Amino acid sequence: MATVAVRPPQREPVRAVHRTPAAGSGRGSLGCRAVDPAFRFLSDDVPDELLALGDRALLRELARPTLVRVPGTGAQPPRAVVTLLHGDESTGPQAMLRVLRHRRRVAAAPLPFDLYVVFGNVEAALHGPGFAHRFLDDQEDFNRVWGLPATTPQRRAAAGILAELRAAGLESVVDVHNNTGDNPFYAIVTRLTPETLNLATLFTTTLLRWDLQAATLMEALHDDCATIAVECGLPGRPESLAFAVDALRRYLGEGPLPTDRVVRDLDLLGELRKVTVRPDVRFRFGGDLAPDTDLVLEADADVHNFVAVDAGHVLGRTRDGAPLPVCARAADGRDVTDEHFAVVEGRLVVTRPSTPVMMTRTVEATRKDCLFYLASALPPPVV
Numbered sequence: 001m002a003t004v005a006v007r008p009p010q011r012e013p014v015r016a017v018h019r020t021p022a023a024g025s026g027r028g029s030l031g032c033r034a035v036d037p038a039f040r041f042l043s044d045d046v047p048d049e050l051l052a053l054g055d056r057a058l059l060r061e062l063a064r065p066t067l068v069r070v071p072g073t074g075a076q077p078p079r080a081v082v083t084l085l086h087g088d089e090s091t092g093p094q095a096m097l098r099v100l101r102h103r104r105r106v107a108a109a110p111l112p113f114d115l116y117v118v119f120g121n122v123e124a125a126l127h128g129p130g131f132a133h134r135f136l137d138d139q140e141d142f143n144r145v146w147g148l149p150a151t152t153p154q155r156r157a158a159a160g161i162l163a164e165l166r167a168a169g170l171e172s173v174v175d176v177h178n179n180t181g182d183n184p185f186y187a188i189v190t191r192l193t194p195e196t197l198n199l200a201t202l203f204t205t206t207l208l209r210w211d212l213q214a215a216t217l218m219e220a221l222h223d224d225c226a227t228i229a230v231e232c233g234l235p236g237r238p239e240s241l242a243f244a245v246d247a248l249r250r251y252l253g254e255g256p257l258p259t260d261r262v263v264r265d266l267d268l269l270g271e272l273r274k275v276t277v278r279p280d281v282r283f284r285f286g287g288d289l290a291p292d293t294d295l296v297l298e299a300d301a302d303v304h305n306f307v308a309v310d311a312g313h314v315l316g317r318t319r320d321g322a323p324l325p326v327c328a329r330a331a332d333g334r335d336v337t338d339e340h341f342a343v344v345e346g347r348l349v350v351t352r353p354s355t356p357v358m359m360t361r362t363v364e365a366t367r368k369d370c371l372f373y374l375a376s377a378l379p380p381p382v383v
Helices: 055-062 091-105 122-126 153-168 194-200 217-221 238-253 363-368
Strands: 033-036 039-042 066-070 079-083 115-119 172-177 186-189 206-209 226-231 267-277 283-285 295-297 314-318 326-329 341-344 347-350 355-357 372-378
Touching: 033 153, 039 153, 055 091, 055 122, 066 153, 079 091, 079 238, 091 115, 091 172, 091 238, 115 153, 153 217, 172 194, 172 217, 172 238, 186 194, 194 226, 217 226, 267 355, 267 363, 283 363
Parallel strands: 039 066, 079 115, 079 172, 172 226, 186 206, 206 267, 283 295
Antiparallel strands: 066 115, 186 226, 267 326, 267 372, 295 314, 314 347, 341 347, 355 372
């Protein structure tokens, strides 16, 4: 691309808790415990006939958000893997199901802990060609409703699943995601405790500190246990699935997380500023600036994800003299657009050294969430 010249304390270990279905609780055809019509709870593993189905056929049987408990020996506190909070992120459910099927096929010994697995926005995942929509037009973003009043179907499902996870006494939670643009594999953390950093670096040593208060599942549980999100690149890529399968196997095979020290080196980014395209701006990725377009973003803008760029780095083209087509906000809600962007000779540029992360390459993802985040390198955490 071209460049234009421009002027905490340590937490006590969680006690292991083994929970069994309530006596006399009703069960449906999938053997699920009747808890709340907003979600399913398969409290005694995935039935063989269900696990034998293909991925999409299995999701069709589930039909709605589902929590699964895979019983272990109870020697260690339970763990959880969360998938499909966004319906277009296929790697999480595919990887988790591959791991579960392999364990069933080889008759693997029970895990030393109960494993809870969440399949989130099943309806969005099944819509149309499948794994094509982050969420549907009549839905809320299922990763922006955790801990909010249970006044909508997504919030009721989140509240019910969250109550079960909290009651389980979890040691840790891993929330598996994909990106909509090219990114390296990385993990997101909300706390810099030893157990959280040790959990994250089981997956990758590239970490992003999240402090934006967005009602995510991580934020809802980070006072209860170590929680991370792991970002597995673009969906549908063999390398994304291979990374997720290998990483989940490491997670399930790992002993208790050290709580007194960080055992692996890591790189940490943070101080996120969320960048959106203004609602009245007509935009696309790649091509020429046309009368019906206010902003053309560089088609390969996402290749700079997690790469430090200099002041003057070009993000796209707009009309010279037009207002800034993007908006940047800090974690406290302050508008910091003018501190980071300018239009110079019809080009949208950054005005200071920056590191873009999570840059998307689709209009839908931009409108439903954001264009990207600006991040800064942080010093190694002192824990």
